[in-house]
Amino acid sequence: MINILNYFSSLAIPLTIIVIIFYGLKEKKKTFDVFLVGAKEGIEIVLKMLPTLIGIFLAIGLLRSSGIIDFIVNLLTPITNFIKVPSEIMPLALLRPISGSASMAVAVDIMNNYGVDTLIGAISSVIMGSTETTFYTIAIYTSCVGIKKTRGILLPALVADIAGILISVVICRILS
Amino acid sequence: MLNILWPIFITLSIVYAIYTGRVNEINNEIFDALESAVGLSITFLGTISLWNGIMEIAKSTTLINKLTNILNPIVKRLFPELKNNQKVNQEISINIIANILGLGNAATPLGIKAMKSMQEENKRKDELSNSMMMFILLNTASLQLIPTNVIAIRTSLGSQNPTSIIIPVWISSIVAAVVGILAVKVLIKKGRK
Numbered sequence: 607m608i609n610i611l612n613y614f615s616s617l618a619i620p621l622t623i624i625v626i627i628f629y630g631l632k633e634k635k636k637t638f639d640v641f642l643v644g645a646k647e648g649i650e651i652v653l654k655m656l657p658t659l660i661g662i663f664l665a666i667g668l669l670r671s672s673g674i675i676d677f678i679v680n681l682l683t684p685i686t687n688f689i690k691v692p693s694e695i696m697p698l699a700l701l702r703p704i705s706g707s708a709s710m711a712v713a714v715d716i717m718n719n720y721g722v723d724t725l726i727g728a729i730s731s732v733i734m735g736s737t738e739t740t741f742y743t744i745a746i747y748t749s750c751v752g753i754k755k756t757r758g759i760l761l762p763a764l765v766a767d768i769a770g771i772l773i774s775v776v777i778c779r780i781l782s
Numbered sequence: 783m784l785n786i787l788w789p790i791f792i793t794l795s796i797v798y799a800i801y802t803g804r805v806n807e808i809n810n811e812i813f814d815a816l817e818s819a820v821g822l823s824i825t826f827l828g829t830i831s832l833w834n835g836i837m838e839i840a841k842s843t844t845l846i847n848k849l850t851n852i853l854n855p856i857v858k859r860l861f862p863e864l865k866n867n868q869k870v871n872q873e874i875s876i877n878i879i880a881n882i883l884g885l886g887n888a889a890t891p892l893g894i895k896a897m898k899s900m901q902e903e904n905k906r907k908d909e910l911s912n913s914m915m916m917f918i919l920l921n922t923a924s925l926q927l928i929p930t931n932v933i934a935i936r937t938s939l940g941s942q943n944p945t946s947i948i949i950p951v952w953i954s955s956i957v958a959a960v961v962g963i964l965a966v967k968v969l970i971k972k973g974r975k
Contacts, residue, residue: 615948626836629843637839644838647848648831651822651887659819665788667815668795671807677798705784714822714935722941728950731936735929735951736958740922741783747918748910750894751901755909762915763922766962770923773954781950782794 652745666711669697670719691775694719694726698733699771703740703764710734725782726731732774737767820851825938826931833930837885846883850875860920860963861913863903870899874917881920882927893921919966923959926951 630637669675679693686693698716702709713730720726740763748756799808840846851876864870873896880889896917904911910918929951936944 611949612943612946615950616943616945618948619933619945622928623836625839626843626845628843630839633843635839635842640839640842641835643835644841645831645835647838647887648834649827651834652826652830655826656819656823659857660816662784663815663819663822664812665791665795667811667818668799668808669791672795672799672804673802673809674795674798681944705787708784708787709937710931711819713932714818716937717939718818722936722939724942727936727941728947731932731947732950734935734952735926735932735947736924736954738922738924743922744918746890747893747897747921751897751914753901753908753910753914756890757910757915757973758969759910759915759918762962762965763919764910765965766814766919766923766958770954770958773957774950777950777953778975 611781654705659711662705662711663714666715668707670715683725691771691772692726692729695729695733695771695775699732701708702733702737702771703767706739706742709739725778728778728782729775732778733771737770740764740767783956822935825908825934829930829937833884833928837883840883841885841888846876846879849879849882851874853878860916863911863913864900867899867903870896870903870913873899877917878920878925884926884928884930889893889921893917915966915970916963919962920959923962924955926955 627637630640649746674698679696682696683693686696691699694716698709698712701712704709716730717727722731740760742755744759748754748759796808799805850872852870857871857875857878858865861871861874864874873892877889877892880886880892888933897914900911900917901907904914929948930948932951933944933959934946
């Protein structure tokens with residue numbers, strides 16, 4: 607079962623690439639030239655992101671090495687034990703809806719400390735991949751039409767985030 | 783948000799570290815953090831460029847239109863109030879497809895366009911319509927075919943199998959999206975009473 611899942615997971619990228627290139631060839635596009643345009647834009651995206659990453663990694667690294675994260679994790683342990691969520695992922699769960707770059711730094715920090723290929727590493731990865739920066743998304747889409755009355759859209763969005771986090775834990779536990 | 787959180791995180795950490803006698807750890811951390819930010823960016827340079835390049839090819843073909851057509855019936859069911867407006871349906875579908883393909887930079891402007899079209903149909907201009915609520919929820923659910931960022935992080939940290947999380951991510955995001963959609967429907971019904 608796990609091997610089958612891993613196999614299909616590993617097929618996702620190669621299959622996507624081949625389908626897209628196939629379409630490019632079928633419609634007689636200059637695939638390599640087009641690829642280069644996109645790849646160059648990718649480099650720009652990463653370079654623009656680097657200052658943010660440096661600032662955020664610094665803040666999150668300080669939070670951990672000062673012992674504050676351990677302090678918070680210990681405080682939350684009774685609650686997380688009750689809902690069967692490893693307390694180590696709680697800093698990630700708390701920051702994920704608020705900031706994309708901060709949650710990325712926390713995820714890297716967690717995987718560095720507990721190992722990428724451990725249960726905690728897997729849970730952090732799945733949470734990062736399956737949830738979004740909810741607050742930011744809501745802010746962008748309400749402000750672009752100048753709406754202030756959001757009728758409580760934050761609530762179902764956060765309910766979905768919590769569901770995503772709990773499901774991530776369950777799936778990783780089943781697969782590990 | 784980060785203008786508030788960032789200074790709080792840093793000052794709190796340094797004060798706490800001095801209080802608990804962990805000044806050396808803090809000093810080492812400052813340089814380690816910079817190194818891991820740069821290290822991660824180098825991995826990102828490879829994966830994100832590759833993916834952006836591949837998706838640029840996808841954008842140049844009719845693939846996105848085809849996927850949009852496949853999605854249209856689902857969009858019609860999720861947005862019953864927009865049934866007469868093919869243009870908005872199309873805009874919503876393109877935004878979702880862009881999200882699924884990981885075209886984050888393209889998805890947001892497309893989404894803003896869809897929001898503006900929905901605002902034209904909106905009867906109370908100062909309040910989100912039902913369709914807008916559903917649309918925002920779909921955008922807060924991370925529906926992504928290939929979670930490129932996570933794979934880059936896992937690669938940079940030396941994972942044995944960086945892509946093994948793809949199917950778990952799909953399952954988790956679909957479940958989260960379904961829960962979110964149901965929650966929005968409940969919220970809309972309750973609001974009407």
